[in-house]
Amino acid sequence: MPKNPSIKCSIKPCKHHSSGEDYCTLQEIQVGTHEANPKKIECTDCESFVLS
Ligand code: SF4
Structure with a gap:
């Protein structure tokens, strides 16, 4: 797959x-x-992650 x-x-x-x-x-x-109330970078997730 080519990179985006x-x-x-x-x-x-x-x-x-x-x-x-x-x-x-x-x-x-x-x-x-x-998180219920995200305020820091650590609160964000890539929800498209799949373990290879
Ligand atoms: S964690 Fe996986 S799905 Fe998310 S941006 Fe990185 S490579 Fe793409």
Whole structure:
């Protein structure tokens, strides 16, 4: 799968990570949160993550 140059990502264990470079290969991703009231970067999640 070619990388999507609009989505940079360093999560190498993800099935959608571009193996050669730090990009995602999906056309789009879903970003969400596991918090009721997110206020910090740590509160955000890539919900398109799939363990490879
Ligand atoms: S789905 Fe999310 S975690 Fe996985 S490579 Fe794409 S941006 Fe990174």
